Amino acid sequence: MSLEQSSFLYSANAEYIAAMFRRYQENPASVEAGWQAFFASLGVDTRSALEDSFDTVLPATEDPTDAVLFQPPERPAAPMSVLSGARVAASVGAFPDGALLDSIRAIMLIRVYRVRGHLLANLDPLNLAARPYPSELNPKTYGFSEQDMDRPIYIDGMLGFQSASLRQILARLQATYCSTIGVEFMHIQDPGQKAWIQERIEQSQNRPQYDGATKRRILKNLTQAEAFEKFLATKFVGVKRFGLEGGEAMIPALDAAIARAASQGLREVVIGMAHRGRLNMLTNVLGKPFTAMFAQFHGAPSYPDSVHGSGDVKYHLGAAIDRDFNGQRVYMSMSANPSHLEWVNPVVEGRVRAKQQQRAGATRTNDEAMRRVMALLIHGDAAFAGQGIVAETLMLSELKGYRTGGTLHFVINNQVGFTTGPKYARSGVYCTDVAKMIQAPIFHVNGDDVESVVHVAELAAEFRQKFRKDIVIDMVCYRRHGHNEGDEPAFTQPVMYRKIKGQPTTREVYARKLAQEGAIPQAESDQVNADFVARLERDFDAAKNYTSNKTAELKGRWQGLSGANANTQEDGTTGIAIETLRELGAGLTRIPDGFQVNPKIARLFEAKRKMFESGEGFDWATAESLAFASLLTEGTPVRLSGQDCSRGTFSQRHSMLFDQEDGHRYAPLNSLSSHQASYEVHDSPLSEAAVMGFDYGFSLAEPQALVCWEGQFGDFANTAQVYIDQFLASSETKWQRMSGLTLLLPHGYEGQGPEHSSANLARYLMLCAENNMQVANCSTPGNYFHILRRQVRRNFRKPLILMTPKSLLRHKLCVSPLDEMATGTMFRRVIGEAVQNAKEDAKITRVVLCSGKVYYDLFESREQRKLDRVALVRLEQFYPFPDQALAKELARYANADVVWCQEESMNYGAWYYLDRRLENVLASIKHRCRRPLYAGRPESAAPSTGSLKRHNQEQSDLMDMALSVG
Numbered sequence: 001m002s003l004e005q006s007s008f009l010y011s012a013n014a015e016y017i018a019a020m021f022r023r024y025q026e027n028p029a030s031v032e033a034g035w036q037a038f039f040a041s042l043g044v045d046t047r048s049a050l051e052d053s054f055d056t057v058l059p060a061t062e063d064p065t066d067a068v069l070f071q072p073p074e075r076p077a078a079p080m081s082v083l084s085g086a087r088v089a090a091s092v093g094a095f096p097d098g099a100l101l102d103s104i105r106a107i108m109l110i111r112v113y114r115v116r117g118h119l120l121a122n123l124d125p126l127n128l129a130a131r132p133y134p135s136e137l138n139p140k141t142y143g144f145s146e147q148d149m150d151r152p153i154y155i156d157g158m159l160g161f162q163s164a165s166l167r168q169i170l171a172r173l174q175a176t177y178c179s180t181i182g183v184e185f186m187h188i189q190d191p192g193q194k195a196w197i198q199e200r201i202e203q204s205q206n207r208p209q210y211d212g213a214t215k216r217r218i219l220k221n222l223t224q225a226e227a228f229e230k231f232l233a234t235k236f237v238g239v240k241r242f243g244l245e246g247g248e249a250m251i252p253a254l255d256a257a258i259a260r261a262a263s264q265g266l267r268e269v270v271i272g273m274a275h276r277g278r279l280n281m282l283t284n285v286l287g288k289p290f291t292a293m294f295a296q297f298h299g300a301p302s303y304p305d306s307v308h309g310s311g312d313v314k315y316h317l318g319a320a321i322d323r324d325f326n327g328q329r330v331y332m333s334m335s336a337n338p339s340h341l342e343w344v345n346p347v348v349e350g351r352v353r354a355k356q357q358q359r360a361g362a363t364r365t366n367d368e369a370m371r372r373v374m375a376l377l378i379h380g381d382a383a384f385a386g387q388g389i390v391a392e393t394l395m396l397s398e399l400k401g402y403r404t405g406g407t408l409h410f411v412i413n414n415q416v417g418f419t420t421g422p423k424y425a426r427s428g429v430y431c432t433d434v435a436k437m438i439q440a441p442i443f444h445v446n447g448d449d450v451e452s453v454v455h456v457a458e459l460a461a462e463f464r465q466k467f468r469k470d471i472v473i474d475m476v477c478y479r480r481h482g483h484n485e486g487d488e489p490a491f492t493q494p495v496m497y498r499k500i501k502g503q504p505t506t507r508e509v510y511a512r513k514l515a516q517e518g519a520i521p522q523a524e525s526d527q528v529n530a531d532f533v534a535r536l537e538r539d540f541d542a543a544k545n546y547t548s549n550k551t552a553e554l555k556g557r558w559q560g561l562s563g564a565n566a567n568t569q570e571d572g573t574t575g576i577a578i579e580t581l582r583e584l585g586a587g588l589t590r591i592p593d594g595f596q597v598n599p600k601i602a603r604l605f606e607a608k609r610k611m612f613e614s615g616e617g618f619d620w621a622t623a624e625s626l627a628f629a630s631l632l633t634e635g636t637p638v639r640l641s642g643q644d645c646s647r648g649t650f651s652q653r654h655s656m657l658f659d660q661e662d663g664h665r666y667a668p669l670n671s672l673s674s675h676q677a678s679y680e681v682h683d684s685p686l687s688e689a690a691v692m693g694f695d696y697g698f699s700l701a702e703p704q705a706l707v708c709w710e711g712q713f714g715d716f717a718n719t720a721q722v723y724i725d726q727f728l729a730s731s732e733t734k735w736q737r738m739s740g741l742t743l744l745l746p747h748g749y750e751g752q753g754p755e756h757s758s759a760n761l762a763r764y765l766m767l768c769a770e771n772n773m774q775v776a777n778c779s780t781p782g783n784y785f786h787i788l789r790r791q792v793r794r795n796f797r798k799p800l801i802l803m804t805p806k807s808l809l810r811h812k813l814c815v816s817p818l819d820e821m822a823t824g825t826m827f828r829r830v831i832g833e834a835v836q837n838a839k840e841d842a843k844i845t846r847v848v849l850c851s852g853k854v855y856y857d858l859f860e861s862r863e864q865r866k867l868d869r870v871a872l873v874r875l876e877q878f879y880p881f882p883d884q885a886l887a888k889e890l891a892r893y894a895n896a897d898v899v900w901c902q903e904e905s906m907n908y909g910a911w912y913y914l915d916r917r918l919e920n921v922l923a924s925i926k927h928r929c930r931r932p933l934y935a936g937r938p939e940s941a942a943p944s945t946g947s948l949k950r951h952n953q954e955q956s957d958l959m960d961m962a963l964s965v966g
Helices: 011-026 033-040 046-053 085-091 099-120 166-177 191-203 212-235 250-262 278-284 290-297 341-360 367-372 381-386 388-396 433-438 450-467 494-501 506-516 522-545 578-588 599-614 620-633 689-701 714-728 731-735 761-766 781-793 838-842 854-865 883-890 911-924 948-963
Strands: 152-154 163-165 181-184 268-273 319-325 328-334 373-380 407-413 442-446 471-476 638-642 679-683 706-710 742-746 774-776 800-804 846-850 870-875 877-879 897-905 933-937
Touching: 099 152, 099 166, 099 181, 163 166, 166 191, 181 191, 181 450, 191 450, 212 250, 212 278, 212 290, 212 450, 212 506, 212 522, 250 278, 250 319, 250 328, 250 373, 250 407, 250 450, 250 471, 268 278, 268 341, 278 290, 278 328, 290 522, 341 367, 341 373, 341 381, 341 388, 341 689, 341 714, 367 373, 373 381, 381 388, 381 407, 381 433, 388 433, 388 689, 407 450, 442 450, 450 471, 450 506, 506 522, 578 599, 578 620, 620 638, 620 781, 638 689, 689 706, 689 714, 706 781, 714 731, 714 742, 761 774, 761 877, 761 911, 781 800, 846 854, 846 948, 854 870, 854 897, 854 948, 870 883, 883 911, 897 911, 897 948, 911 933, 933 948
Parallel strands: 268 328, 268 373, 373 407, 407 471, 442 471, 638 679, 638 706, 706 742, 742 800, 774 800, 846 870, 846 897, 897 933
Antiparallel strands: 152 163, 181 442, 319 328, 774 877
16 A cells, blocks of 8 residues: 555545445446455454554644654454454445445544553642643544444444444443543564453553452551551651652552562562652661661661671662562572662662572573573662663663563652652653563553552563563652652642642542442551551660670672682682693684685684694684683683674674674684583674673672673773772672672773773772772783683672773784693782892893883883883783782882883873872882882873874884883
8 A cells, every 4th residue: 555545544534434344345347446456355254354444544633743643454363353354234224324434434543542542640649730632532533523432333342342432432431441541552563472462451440449458468567567657757856868758559450460470480579769769668678677677767877887888878778588479489689779760770680690590500591490580670750750860771672692581560650750750850751661672561560549540560470471571650649748758849840839739638538439349447446556556666665675686697609709808819710721721712712514614714713823822822802712611611601792793893702603694693702612611792782881780680690700891992981980980899798799890991001092091990999998999901812811710710799991902802922822721820910020049130120110002112112122121011910919029029129119100191091099108118118119100191171183194203212111111
């Protein structure tokens, strides 16, 4: 059908279309060829086809841009109650003239209610926002009048009717789609998912039918949620707690959702949320003792004195518990979260993925593991709409390396962010519009209709368990106080807060409803509240003597590892027997018979094979492959993710090969042994923040794997800085959460401009304290091999920040012999000159300390200048600072000046971090040089120049500064 013909498919042309269809049924040749093709495309089973032909047609509106052109219909996976064109044609004689036209108009009306009925739903408990009546939901738009309201219309089982009056049809549509629940699901492209939602909500008219026991459970949960907040407000006046008042329905809803999911296989849920309602979730859902919570309000620390760390404020902390849901045990944990709101989202997803893989026993999770472990993310409305990390995390939801089988998203929609109302907080109609990018169904629900909130939560849990796809609940409620309990919200929202002052609480609304319908007398509801308040009073009194029993003991996958007091100065032996290294090399360079490898890669693999034969010339990528391979054959999984990381940004890695004929993939690292662990490499989407957050979360749940995130260039990590500052650097001291995540950050000044030079080494060094992480800049492939193995061979886990090379990947001098990775070798924090005798060392008049790529520039420049009184000492690890190893090396050169040379600008490199530390080392050995000299670029606002000519001159100048003797 042509675009011109499709433009007829609007309600105004319904009569014309019906007439055309009649003519086609009588004689297909009587209509134009385009219409013949259109009606023929409906298929033999006209029963479902006629509705589907109108399934994506919206009636004309005052704004023509709202019209949607006809698109080919989708076939539902399961039969749906739809109009049978054949039966309509047969029934024309049984109904008055115009029966077919009435049926088509009714179908279009039903269709549009399914698409747009949510616009009329009563979602706002405060009833502040006007709800205009969209013309496309008005029967008059379809040619119906008041006289047509009671005429029977044949709709063949739709909405549960074979035929019904327009009045009946509208009543059913408004009850289903325009009550206190609004549903957005018609944007979903999967017919099965769409049909499931439609069937569930239309059969029940989207209203729950709960028995007395369920109503009592809902009342109890709601009472606990409200009473807890009121109790805190009374006992701790003005103290920040980010209370849930106005959104208490979330507590019974999520409790019911987890119970429903548990009945369908769920055994573990990982929760992420920001501040609002967090304390309520921790106590009333995750079971944190009220005494512990009250003790923290009294000023007790997050952890006992025996546990190392700074701790954090109570509304940032996580918790974990095993709970019983109708006989099914579910392990529930909440991730700790900083004030950066939605940034916990991908962290939770990464944790869930790791837990699913542990259950599946493979690097790829499976449907059963996805049913067992679920992510639950609780959002704020303004943050869900406004923070890009939300969209980035949603984007990961269906990707092979990051999929977790669907997340249940619950939005606490307070209708105001910090001080800004919806008109200024988002551009779309709903705060949840961003979720449509992944075709997630969205339930909007009035937060004061608690049974409806529970109902959609249970539906959402069922949908997630069945389809393993994200789903969103948008609970429209309000915030009884300001952003925190010390704010005055009327400064910016006077109308809203005048209304809130007179608004009965959600519990009051529900208790009154239960009393009116005769389900639970008001006296019984009052007693439930009184009993719970009495319990809170008892726990409040007990909190005065409460002592946390938390310990530093590590459990589960972390059992046997050490905590924060680990000795990070120990490197251990990470070398491998030469024979084993050669065996690994054979596997790494083997290409299966019949695999059509790219000729360039074939030559690369041949060069690697010769390395293993000679035992010389191992480059960076081959040393990395050996490190990965050795870990895999020892039973340690390896996960590497980042943009284009399977081949490597600089075409150096090629850990995944692609057949040049049919594109199928082959990973040498997964073909080493029948008993090896699994290697997974994922070319990530163009996201740094969500992917790094995901991999960080993965490392929290899987300490027995080497988990790496690689930036295309080191400064690409800039867009994930929240994870570096608020999670990687500080999570252990704040939350007792350790991570072994390794960041691979290509770094080095080759004249590529300010965006492709610096990984901002200084920024990471500024974050270093209390043995919180490791920062290194290796200069040899052998040392890189050892530091990767060391990361999972020590008995503790710390994040590792690695400045990795670009030009050195193929530098003729940046190679290592196989011996440097053999048994007895280990990571070297400091690499000095080859050992000489004391007489030769005494001749040295200048020691140049350096790190990474600049060493090779200095080495070549020294050789060209024939300088025999300059020694080069490489600092391979910056933090923890290797003061003893460095002191031992510098003590050899008692007569020399000491210079620190860096290619970075003074403020971008390590100078500010090293200056005083080097001075202390020199003082400790009573060196004649009291302070080191600086050789490098001056301070700069940008990381580097954008001019290659200027870069080369700067590089030449710093060589002169560093190597000038005297």
